Amino acid sequence: MRSNRSLLGPVLPISLTFLNQRPGRSSTTSRDFGNTLGTAENVGSLKRRASYNYTGQVGGSDLDFFRFRVRNRRRPFSLSLNNNSQFRQPIAVTVLDQQGRPVVRNGSFLFKNIEAGQTGTISVPQLGKGTFFLRLQSATGRNEPYDLSFSLTQQQAPILGSSRVTNLGTLQPNRAYNATGRVGGAAVDLYRFNVNALSRVSASLFSDRFNRSPIAFSILDRSRRTVQTDNGRFLFTNLNPGQTDRLFAPTLASGEYYLRVQSDAGRNEQYQFSLVRSNVSVRPLAA
Structure with a gap:
């Protein structure tokens, strides 16, 4: 089993991704996504075993939102985000419900604050059925680059004998x-x-x-x-x-x-x- 692994250098999409996945929707070039729930990037219904990968920038009032739908309440969900900031600025990622409220599972908010050069992950065995949003922000940053990957796959599932697959992006x-x-x-x-x-x-x-x-x-x-x-x-x-x-x-x-x-x-x-x-x-x- 892996333990105490940390990404030390700038990393682009640890994220975690998964082997044997069909391609999902992705954006491999950096662009600006919606700044509000109403203008969120519409990913659509997540497909099983597909991986959804995006590259963007956030900072200050510039937030990125992604809207997606889960049709089966029993599906696991996981995401990973690589913070590629060169100016030591953290990036926060939060899973929100349809009303824009942070989702709580097992008594904890689905939230992660990721320092520059690090990768953060969120994984739950069941996210639930419905519409959800991802919110990415860097309150003190400006044009902080990131790579984001998410899927209906649980990170802890064994894959070819591997404890985890880390996505360094492009x-x-x-x-x-x-x-x-x-x-x-x-x-x-x-x-x-x-x-x-x-x-x-x-x-x-x-x-x-x-x-x-x-x-x-x-x-x-x-x-x-x-x-x-x-x-x-x-x-x-x-x-x-x-x-x-x-x-x-x-x-x-x-x-x-x-x-x-x-x-x-x-x-x-x-x-x-x-x-x-x-x-x-x-x-x-x-x-």
């Missing part, structure tokens, strides 16, 4: 995405990310020197197959305790990928990783 050039975690046995950590253009991608992982077992580190494609570079090298490495290694893709095509961290023989093996993308310039062929 990688921005020359920005480091850092995280720490623990893996072992059936607990596999997966970090989903996208690149929107031909890119160089470098992923480094450090295995804590106090670990007892090796950690395997790899980059997977959308079908969860290990990525192979143009020269035939697979993006996979195995690290002993105290070691650091890097996976480097000189020309990674646009698309969806995963970082996978696992330790088949281990238990609570601690790691840190850093992920960086840079653009690749393609020169046209001479006439």
Whole structure:
């Protein structure tokens, strides 16, 4: 099981997303959504196993609202939000009912305040039937960027032996995405990310020197197959305790990928990783 994992660097859509989901409605480019309940972005009825992903900015009087409907009261619900603020401003996300009141489940408000560079999640086994809103705001911020993902899927559900899947969103050039975690046995950590253009991608992982077992580190494609570079090298490495290694893709095509961290023989093996993308310039062929 993962414990005490924190996202340390700027992160874009931990969010958590889920494997084996059909595509939902999404907006991968940043834009302004409705500032009130009446002008909220209308997502419509959420479909089972679909993931809904949005990228936007909030700050001060600029709020973002999303309106959606749940048709089955027994469906679980989860969301995650990556706060990409470069100015250390928190972003708050709240689930509201049809009247705009914060939803309460199990005695707690469905609310999360997320610090800059961090990812926050909300998950409930049953949200209920009806119309709901998501409200995103940053009272002291200005144009604070975020990535939002939500679905009718419970985060705690085991997925391919993984305790959770973290969505880093679309990688921005020359920005480091850092995280720490623990893996072992059936607990596999997966970090989903996208690149929107031909890119160089470098992923480094450090295995804590106090670990007892090796950690395997790899980059997977959308079908969860290990990525192979143009020269035939697979993006996979195995690290002993105290070691650091890097996976480097000189020309990674646009698309969806995963970082996978696992330790088949281990238990609570601690790691840190850093992920960086840079653009690749393609020169046209001479006439």
